[in-house]
Amino acid sequence: xxxxxxxxxxxxxxxxxxxxxxxxxxxxxxxxxxxxxxxxxxxxxxxxxxxxxxxxxxxxxxxxxxxxxxxxxxxxxxxxxxxxxxxxxxxxxxxxxxxxxxxxxxxxxxxxxxxxxxxxxxxxxxxxxxxxxxxxxxxxxxxxxxxxxxxxxxxxxxxxxxxxxxxxxxxxxxxxxxxxxxxxxxxxxxxxxxxxxxxxxxxxxxxxxxxxxxxxxxxxxxxxxxxxxxxxxxx
Amino acid sequence: xxxxxxxxxxxxxxxxxxxxxxxxxxxxxxxxxxxxxxxxxxxxxxxxxxxxxxxxxxxxxxxxxxxxxxxxxxxxxxxxxxxxxxxxxxxxxxxxxxxxxxxxxxxxxxxxxxxxxxxxxxxxxxxxxxxxxxxxxxxxxxxxxxxxxxxxxxxxxxxxxxxxxxxxxxxxxxxxxxxxxxxxxxxxxxxxxxxxxxxxxxxxxxxxxxxxxxxxxxxxxxxxxxxxxxxxxxxxxxxxxxxxxxxxxxxxxxxxxxxxxxxxxxxxxxxxxxxxxxxxxxxxxxxxxxxxxxxx
Ligand SMILES: Nc1ncnc2c1ncn2[C@@H]1O[C@H](COP(=O)(O)OP(=O)(O)OP(=O)(O)O)[C@@H](O)[C@H]1O
Ligand SMILES: [Mg+2]
Numbered sequence: 001x002x003x004x005x006x007x008x009x010x011x012x013x014x015x016x017x018x019x020x021x022x023x024x025x026x027x028x029x030x031x032x033x034x035x036x037x038x039x040x041x042x043x044x045x046x047x048x049x050x051x052x053x054x055x056x057x058x059x060x061x062x063x064x065x066x067x068x069x070x071x072x073x074x075x076x077x078x079x080x081x082x083x084x085x086x087x088x089x090x091x092x093x094x095x096x097x098x099x100x101x102x103x104x105x106x107x108x109x110x111x112x113x114x115x116x117x118x119x120x121x122x123x124x125x126x127x128x129x130x131x132x133x134x135x136x137x138x139x140x141x142x143x144x145x146x147x148x149x150x151x152x153x154x155x156x157x158x159x160x161x162x163x164x165x166x167x168x169x170x171x172x173x174x175x176x177x178x179x180x181x182x183x184x185x186x187x188x189x190x191x192x193x194x195x196x197x198x199x200x201x202x203x204x205x206x207x208x209x210x211x212x213x214x215x216x217x218x219x220x221x222x223x224x225x226x227x228x229x230x231x232x233x234x235x
Numbered sequence: 236x237x238x239x240x241x242x243x244x245x246x247x248x249x250x251x252x253x254x255x256x257x258x259x260x261x262x263x264x265x266x267x268x269x270x271x272x273x274x275x276x277x278x279x280x281x282x283x284x285x286x287x288x289x290x291x292x293x294x295x296x297x298x299x300x301x302x303x304x305x306x307x308x309x310x311x312x313x314x315x316x317x318x319x320x321x322x323x324x325x326x327x328x329x330x331x332x333x334x335x336x337x338x339x340x341x342x343x344x345x346x347x348x349x350x351x352x353x354x355x356x357x358x359x360x361x362x363x364x365x366x367x368x369x370x371x372x373x374x375x376x377x378x379x380x381x382x383x384x385x386x387x388x389x390x391x392x393x394x395x396x397x398x399x400x401x402x403x404x405x406x407x408x409x410x411x412x413x414x415x416x417x418x419x420x421x422x423x424x425x426x427x428x429x430x431x432x433x434x435x436x437x438x439x440x441x442x443x444x445x446x447x448x449x450x451x452x453x454x455x456x457x458x459x460x461x462x463x464x465x466x467x468x469x470x471x472x473x474x475x476x477x478x479x480x481x482x483x484x485x486x487x488x489x490x491x492x493x494x495x496x497x498x499x500x501x502x503x504x505x506x507x508x509x510x511x512x513x514x515x516x517x518x519x520x521x522x523x524x525x526x527x528x529x530x531x
Contacts, residue, residue, distance in 0.1 A: 050415060074418030086413035088406055099406050102399075103418040151418055 001026040001187045002047070002078075002155055007056035009046045016042045017211045019056070023204075024155065027181055029188045031198040031219075034208035040191040041083050043208070044157045047189075048080050049073055061154070075103045079153035083160050083191075085144040089133030093124055096132050096143055100150025109152055116184070117146040120176065138169040145176065155187040156180070162194055170194070174201050199223050242494045244371030249490030250483060251377055252446055254384040257482020259439025259459065260466040261388065261475040262432035268408050268473035269428035272325060272333045276341020277463050278456025280433055282348060283313065284440020285451040292359045299361065299441050300379050303387075306437045314433030318426045326425060341456070348453040358450030380442040387438065388479045391431075395475075404428055408473070435475075461509075465516045471525060488515055 007020040016039045024030040032040050045051045047058055049070045058066045060078060068076075088096050097117065101110045118125040121142045127135060132143055141161055148156050158177070162170040174197060180186045192198040198205060199219045207215040207222060215222045263277045284306050291302040317340060325333040365374045395401035406414040407424045415421055443459070444451060466485045470477025492511040496504035 048416070050412065069420070069422075070415040071418045071420040074416065080416045082412055082416060086410045086416070088409040088413060090409055091405070095402070099402060099414075099417045099419075102403065106418065147417065151416075 001028075001061065002189065003059045004043070004047055005057045005059070007043065007046055007058070008054045009042065009051055010054065011051070015054075015211070017046065020208070020211070020213060022206050022213065022216075024187050024189045025204070027185055027187055028203040029177060029181055029190060029201055030204045030206070031190045031192050031202040032206045032208055033192055033195055033198050034214075036193075038208045039211040040208055041159055042211075044080060044159050044189070044191060047157065048078070071103070074151050074153075075105065077152065077154035079148040079151045079156050081144045081148045081156065081158040081161055083163070085140050087132040087140060087143055087147070089131065091132060092129050093132055093135070093143055094128040096147050097124070097128075097150050100147035101152075103151065106150060106152045110150075113150050113152060117149050120149075120179070121146055137164050138166070138172070141165060141169075141173060142176075145173070149180070149184075153186060155189065157189045157191075159191045160193055161190070162192065162197060170197060177201065195223060199225060238494070238498070240370050241497075242491065244368075245490040245494045246487055247368060247371060248373065248377075249486040249488075251373065251381040251486070252490065253483035253486020254381045254388075254479075255439065255442045255446065255482070256462065256466055256486050257479035258384040258388055259436060259443055260463040260470070260478040260482055261391070262434070262436035262439070263463045264467045264470060264473055264478035265435065265475045266429055266432035267467070268475070269404060269432075270322070270326060270425055272322065272337065273330075274432070275334055275338040275460065276344065277337075277436060278458070278460035279341035279344040279348075280310070280313070280436040280456070281440035281443060281459040282451070282453060282456040283309070283344065284437040284442075285444045285447070285455060286348065286352065287437065288441040288444040289357055289359055289451060292361065299376075299444055300383055302441055303383065303438055306441045307434050310434030310437030311430045313437070314430035315426060317433070318429040322429055323422070323425070326422075341460075345453045345456065352453065354453060356450035356452045358447075359444075361445070374445075376445045380445045384439075384442060387435075388476075391435070392476065400424075400427065458509075462512065465512055468516060468519060485512065488512060 002024040005021050007017050008015065010016040020043055022032070022043070032043060034040055042051070046053050049068055053066055057064060060076065065073060065076070088099065097114060098110065101107050101113055106113065123139055124143060124146055127139065132140065135143060145158070145161065161173050165173065177188055177190065178201070181188055190201070202219050205216065205219045205222055206213050259281060263274055266272060266274050287306050287309060288299040288302055291297040291305060292299065321336055321340065325336055361376055363375045365372045366378060395405060403414065403419045403424055406417065406419060407421055411421060462485065466481040467478050469484050470479070470481030489512055493504045496502055496507045496511070
C-alpha cells in the first residue's frame with residue numbers, strides 16, 4: 001500500500017533520516033517506535049510531503065508519489081493526524097470536520113462522511129457547535145482523527161495520538177483504530193511512543209533510532225515484552 | 236458651542252474617512268494574517284490605486300467609484316505577479332528578508348511611477364454636490380467613498396465566512412499544517428491572499444483620492460504606510476476586520492485631535508495630528524502589545 005525506500009531528509013543542512021525503508025501493507029496496522037528525537041515525526045512529514053525528501057522513493061498504491069505536495073496526497077487518499085493535533089481551535093467541531101472534506105472527492109461524500117464519524121464518535125455530534133479549542137484532550141484527539149477520516153483516506157498516518165491522554169482514553173483511541181481497519185478497510189501507520197500500546201495494537205513494528213531502522217518485525221519478534229514490563233511496571 | 240459643533244463635525248468626517256482608512260488597511264492585515272509577512276511597501280499600492288483613479292478620470296472620464304473594478308483587476312494582477320516572482324520565495328524566511336524585499340518592491344513601484352508620470356502633484360476634481368448635516372457639509376463624493384468601503388468590507392466578510400475558499404483561508408490562518416492535511420493547497424491560498432490583499436489596498440488608494448486636497452504624487456504612499464501600521468495594530472495585527480474597525484478609531488482620533496489641537500494658540504493642528512496618532516500607537520503598544528482587538 002505504502003512504501004518508503006531509502007528515505008533521507010532533514011532540516012536545513014542537518015540530516016535527520018539516514019536511509020529509512022518502511023512498508024505499510026494494505027489494511028494493516030504498522031507502528032513506528034523509538035526514542036524522542038529519533039526522527040519518527042520526520043518520517044511521516046516526509047511521506048506526507050510536508051518536508052521534501054532529499055533522497056529515496058515513496059510509493060503509494062503503486063504510484064511514485066515522492067515529490068507530490070501534501071494536498072495532492074490527500075486527494076489520493078493519504079491522510080495524517082499530526083503530532084499535537086493541529087485543529088482549528090477557533091472554529092466549531094463541525095467546521096473542522098467540513099474542512100476535512102475539502103478536496104473535491106471528499107466534498108461529494110460530505111454527508112455520508114459526517115454520518116460515519118458521528119457514529120464512530122457520538123460525542124462530536126453532541127459538541128458539533130462547540131469551538132474545537134474548548135474540547136478535552138481526548139475529544140480533541142477524536143476530532144483530529146475524525147477530521148482525517150473526512151478526507152476519505154485509504155491510509156491514515158497518526159503521530160502519537162495517545163500523547164497526553166489518560167490510559168483509558170488511549171485504549172479507546174486504539175480500539176477506534178482497529179475499527180477503522182476492520183470496518184472502513186483503512187491502512188494505518190502509527191507512530192507510538194508507548195511501546196506497550198504498540199505491542200498490543202500493531203501487526204508489524206519498526207524501531208527507529210537516530211534516523212535509522214534498527215529493528216523490525218511482528219511486535220512479538222522485535223519487542224521484548226518481558227523487558228518492557230520490567231521497565232514500565234517494575235515487575 | 237462653536238467648539239462642540241466643530242468637534243462633532245470633525246468626528247463625523249473622521250468616521251467617513253475612517254471607513255476608507257479601514258478598507259485601505261485590510262490588505263496589510265490580511266497579508267500579515269495569512270503569510271506572516273509585513274508588507275512594508277503597502278503605501279506604494281495605495282499610490283497605484285490613486286493613479287488608477289486619476290488616469291481613469293482624466294483619460295476616460297470614469298469616476299473613482301466606477302473605477303473600483305479596474306482597481307480590483309489591476310490589484311489582483313499586480314499582487315499575483317509579485318507573489319510568484321518574489322514573495323513565494325520568502326515564506327518562512329527570516330523576517331528581515333521579507334521586510335527588505337517588500338520595502339524594495341515599494342520603492343521600485345514608486346520609482347517606476349515617477350519615471351512614467353513624473354514627481355509632481357496631480358489632481359482632479361469630481362464634484363457632485365454635498366449633504367448638509369447641520370454641523371458640517373460633507374461632499375457626496377466622500378459619502379460615496381464611505382458607503383463603498385463599508386459595502387466592500389461586507390462583501391469580503393461574506394466571502395470569508397460563507398465560501399469554501401474563505402474557510403480555507405481562515406483555516407490556513409489558524410493552523411497552516413492542519414490545513415495541509417485537510418487537502419488545502421496552502422501555496423495557492425498564499426497566492427490568493429496576497430493577490431486579494433493587494434487588490435484591497437489598490438481599491439483603498441482609489442477611494443483615498445477623494446480625500447486628498449493637495450493631489451497625488453508617486454511618494455504619497457509613505458504616509459499611508461505609517462497610518463496603516465497604526466490602524467493594523469489598533470485592530471490586532473492579522474485580522475482584516477480588526478483593521479476595518481481600527482480605521483474608524485484612527486479616523487476619529489485623527490480628526491478629533493485636529494479640533495482639540497486647534498484650540499491651542501500658535502499651534503498648526505494639521506502638522507500635529509500625526510504626532511497624536513503615533514503617540515496613540517505607542518501608548519497602545521505599551522499597554523496592550525497585541526493591539527486593541529488582538530486576541531493572544
Ligand atoms: N523544524 C525543525 N527544524 C530543525 N530541526 C528539527 C525540526 N523538527 C525536528 N527537528 C530535529 O529533528 C530530529 C528528529 O525530530 P522528530 O520530530 O522527527 O523526532 P521524533 O522521533 O518524532 O521525536 P518525538 O518522540 O519527540 O516526537 C530532532 O533532533 C529534532 O530536534
Ligand atoms: Mg514526533
